[in-house]
Amino acid sequence: MTEKSPAIAMILSFLFTGVGIIYLGNSSKGLGLLAIGIICNILGMFVLGFLHYISIITWFVSLYLTYKESQIKKPEPQYPRRVFRRYE
Numbered sequence: 001m002t003e004k005s006p007a008i009a010m011i012l013s014f015l016f017t018g019v020g021i022i023y024l025g026n027s028s029k030g031l032g033l034l035a036i037g038i039i040c041n042i043l044g045m046f047v048l049g050f051l052h053y054i055s056i057i058t059w060f061v062s063l064y065l066t067y068k069e070s071q072i073k074k075p076e077p078q079y080p081r082r083v084f085r086r087y088e
Contacts, residue, residue, distance in 0.1 A: 004023060004024050004025070004070070006067075006070035006071070008020075008023065009021075009023050009024050009066050009069075009070050010063070010066055010067065010070070012066075013062050013063050013066040014063065016034065016037075017033050017034055017036075017037035017055075017058055017059045017062045018030040018031065018032070018033030018034035018035075018037065018062050019034065020062070020063075020066035020070075021033065021062065021065055021066050021069060022034075024066065024069050024070060026069060029065070033058060033061070033062045033065075036054075036055075036058050037055050037058050037059060037062070040052070040054045040055035040058065041055050
């Protein structure tokens, strides 16, 4: 498994809400944040102006979660040991 760069994840999350989390491997959380950001921006432009504030809060939450997830050390997968039995 290749190591993901925290700097690239933070840059992606800075540019697009949730994409840094998707890059780190948590696609469900990243897609949820991306969807919330897009919906709040579109509705904020055309319907309710206060939704832009929710979009900004979502962006900050995305940056924070990206930072926290990039700091988590994922353990290497441990494969079960093979046990060879001798049949007598």
